[in-house]
Amino acid sequence: MSDKDQQLRVSKIQNGTVIDHIAGGQALNVLAILGIDGTSGDSVSVAMNMPSDRLGHKDVVKVEGRELSQDEVDVLSLIAPAATINIIRDYDVVEKGRVERPSVVEGVLECPNHNCITTENEPVDSRFAVGDDGVRCEYCDTIIRDDLPAHILAE
Amino acid sequence: MRHDHIISAKQLSRGDIETVLDHAADIAADPGAFADRHSDTLLGLLFFEPSTRTKMSFTTAMKRLGGDIVDMGSVESSSVKKGESLADTVRVVEGYTDALVLRHPMEGSAKMASEFVDVPLVNAGDGAGQHPTQTLLDLYTIRENAGFDDLTIGIMGDLKYGRTVHSLAHALTTVDASQHFISPESLQLPRSVRYDLHEAGAGIREHTELDEILPELDVLYVTRIQAERFPDESEYREVAGQYQIDADTLAAAKDDLTVMHPLPRVDEIAHDVDETTHAQYFQQAHNGVPVRMALLDLMLGGDQ
Numbered sequence: 001m002s003d004k005d006q007q008l009r010v011s012k013i014q015n016g017t018v019i020d021h022i023a024g025g026q027a028l029n030v031l032a033i034l035g036i037d038g039t040s041g042d043s044v045s046v047a048m049n050m051p052s053d054r055l056g057h058k059d060v061v062k063v064e065g066r067e068l069s070q071d072e073v074d075v076l077s078l079i080a081p082a083a084t085i086n087i088i089r090d091y092d093v094v095e096k097g098r099v100e101r102p103s104v105v106e107g108v109l110e111c112p113n114h115n116c117i118t119t120e121n122e123p124v125d126s127r128f129a130v131g132d133d134g135v136r137c138e139y140c141d142t143i144i145r146d147d148l149p150a151h152i153l154a155e
Numbered sequence: 156m157r158h159d160h161i162i163s164a165k166q167l168s169r170g171d172i173e174t175v176l177d178h179a180a181d182i183a184a185d186p187g188a189f190a191d192r193h194s195d196t197l198l199g200l201l202f203f204e205p206s207t208r209t210k211m212s213f214t215t216a217m218k219r220l221g222g223d224i225v226d227m228g229s230v231e232s233s234s235v236k237k238g239e240s241l242a243d244t245v246r247v248v249e250g251y252t253d254a255l256v257l258r259h260p261m262e263g264s265a266k267m268a269s270e271f272v273d274v275p276l277v278n279a280g281d282g283a284g285q286h287p288t289q290t291l292l293d294l295y296t297i298r299e300n301a302g303f304d305d306l307t308i309g310i311m312g313d314l315k316y317g318r319t320v321h322s323l324a325h326a327l328t329t330v331d332a333s334q335h336f337i338s339p340e341s342l343q344l345p346r347s348v349r350y351d352l353h354e355a356g357a358g359i360r361e362h363t364e365l366d367e368i369l370p371e372l373d374v375l376y377v378t379r380i381q382a383e384r385f386p387d388e389s390e391y392r393e394v395a396g397q398y399q400i401d402a403d404t405l406a407a408a409k410d411d412l413t414v415m416h417p418l419p420r421v422d423e424i425a426h427d428v429d430e431t432t433h434a435q436y437f438q439q440a441h442n443g444v445p446v447r448m449a450l451l452d453l454m455l456g457g458d459q
């Protein structure tokens with residue numbers, strides 16, 4: 001079965017954003033990184049571990065009533081580099097895009113160095129430079145190479 | 156040189172470094188010529204952890220330029236104790252002074268603080284992070300004694316935890332020095348630092364024994380190995396003992412070897428070395444004043 005057929009298993013949305021081709025098992029991290037936790041009343045549907053020709057298994061996230069900006073989705077490249085983004089209006093895909101690796105991510109990850117000033121009660125967001133094989137805290141130089149999802153800031 | 160703040164030695168190009176060191180040499184040659192240079196200047200000292208020596212050195216530098224200092228005093232007696240953020244503290248104090256010097260126990264504190272102020276800010280140590288004026292005075296001492304051309308330097312001791320070492324190694328890469336790191340295996344350079352140095356094109360080699368490299372060195376930079384890095388006292392004594400030098404050790408060195416140490420030392424350099432021509436660690440400490448004078452003068456517009 002093709003990816004397209006599988007998508008039908010999740011209900012279609014009228015207006016909003018479909019994030020497809022998320023690596024299997026990463027859907028909840030995608031929601032966390034986007035700061036979507038259901039409290040704002042967004043209608044969100046998640047399909048996990050769908051068979052995918054390209055990825056083996058993939059997750060799909062649909063957010064009703066919200067069009068995500070390129071800046072918002074680019075942070076997904078850290079955990080879901082193959083993700084595709086479809087903006088939906090009146091049940092039609094009006095925009096298709098991919099995530100691009102940003103040079104910097106702000107306020108998304110928590111620095112694992114407990115002695116880093118960004119972990120204190122200061123009026124500053126965490127800021128990481130995105131490199132080829134990891135991200136680096138711009139304040140204390142700590143590098144995160146593996147398991148980025150574990151460092152996603154709780155909202 | 157155009158930097159609003161001095162946060163890390165890594166931000167300095169070779170040209171920047173030479174500019175500061177040249178200016179420091181000019182000041183050291185004729186300090187009197189700079190005595191009234193900044194007579195209206197007030198430097199704010201924000202030391203969130205005690206570092207008497209560094210504070211005295213900055214105070215001396217500012218006063219030798221004709222200026223004065225205002226000191227936050229100890230953290231116990233300040234608003235910080237009442238829970239004020241660092242961002243608030245620096246925004247208040249920048250209104251009192253023309254420049255700030257910050258020492259703080261957390262990494263990244265100086266960079267963050269600099270984002271909240273318009274006056275120049277100098278990082279005087281942020282936790283295990285950066286201490287650029289120490290690096291500059293080390294470089295000054297190296298250049299005065301051995302020069303940067305064809306420089307071969309050995310850095311010995313605790314290479315794992317020593318921020319002085321990491322920062323110096325980056326700067327030595329900028330001036331194309333050949334670097335040898337001598338330490339017990341448990342205290343070798345952290346992987347991230349080694350990686351960065353390689354990325355920057357550094358020529359580095361690692362050793363566990365000083366003997367094999369000592370005769371080639373122009374400079375030997377010794378750092379302290381701390382007892383708390385070891386599980387027990389006897390292991391510490393055994394390991395640390397292999398990285399102590401005395402006058403006999405240095406018999407195998409070049410006649411013009413320069414021995415440096417960021418001080419305070421405990422017993423990693425025996426007192427009999429003090430009497431040799433190799434010993435430059437007291438001069439190194441003294442060099443902190445002209446180097447900090449040069450940096451302050453440049454930051455406060457002395458090059459205009």
Ligand SMILES: [Zn+2]
Pocket residue numbers: 111112113116117118137138139140141142263
């Ligand atoms: Zn950090």
